[in-house]
Amino acid sequence: MLAHALLAEQCGCSLIGNLLGDFVRGPPPQHYPAAWQNGIRLHRRIDGFVDRHAASARSVARLPAGQRRWARVALDVYYDHLLACDWARYSSLPLAQFAAGVYAALDQHGAALPPNLARFAGFMASRDLLAGYREPEVIAEVLMRMAGRVRRPNTLAAVFPDLTTARDGIALDFAQLFPATLAFARREVTARAVQPAG
Structure with a gap:
């Protein structure tokens, strides 16, 4: 979430829209402002870019085989830690x-946010979670909470020690991945801004 917020700020796209990307399923709701809808779409394109990037694949490969099914979810959180x-x-x-x-x-x-994001926003502010991402114990707690919310069996609660062991390598991956992702986001925003309507 921290990375998406910073990407939105640095590429001139809607902050709210980018944060909605993790909380809205299906097409962006038509009653949302156009900037929010575009932010949701950009969030999804950014996620796709990150998933396809070689640096992300290297990060996944740094984790034990038993953790790799959920590695991209865990890395999304851990990249926020490295960013912070x-x-x-x-x-x-x-x-x-x-x-x-x-x-x-x-x-x-x-008042305009979906209930799941509104609840999380309140929790996030009360805990100052974004700044707290600097602390390893906060990341471990976030992963534990995520593990409990996922209805399918998952390894998120147990992955933090493996992330810590692989930290130096994952940090090298992130140092390549984030600037590339920012450049991608800026290209996407620029390309769609100059497209003719319709």
Whole structure:
């Protein structure tokens, strides 16, 4: 979530729309503002780009075979941890200030958000979760919570030690992946901004 928020800010796309991408299934709801709909679509294209990128595949391969089925879900969270830990490399705005801006934007639009995002936004702000991503124990807790919400059997609750063991290699992957993803997002926003209507 932290990476999607920063990508939205740095490529000039809707923050709310990008964050909605994890909370809306199917086509973007037509009653949402166009910017939100475009943000949802961009979020999904970013996810596809990350999944196909060689650096992401290397990160998956760094985990034990038994963890790989759920590796991309776990890495999505762990990449946020690496981003938070090395925040000044990617943003001139202090992480605490950026996080507060995200919470404020979600609160401002709370009545229009789907209930699952509205609930998570409140929890996220109350725990200052985005800034908390710097702390390993917060990441371990997030993965545990995710494991409990997934209805299928999964390995998310047990993956954190393996992520920690592979941290240096995954950090190298992320240092290549994030700038490439930002460049991709900016190209996507630019390409769609200049397309004729219709």
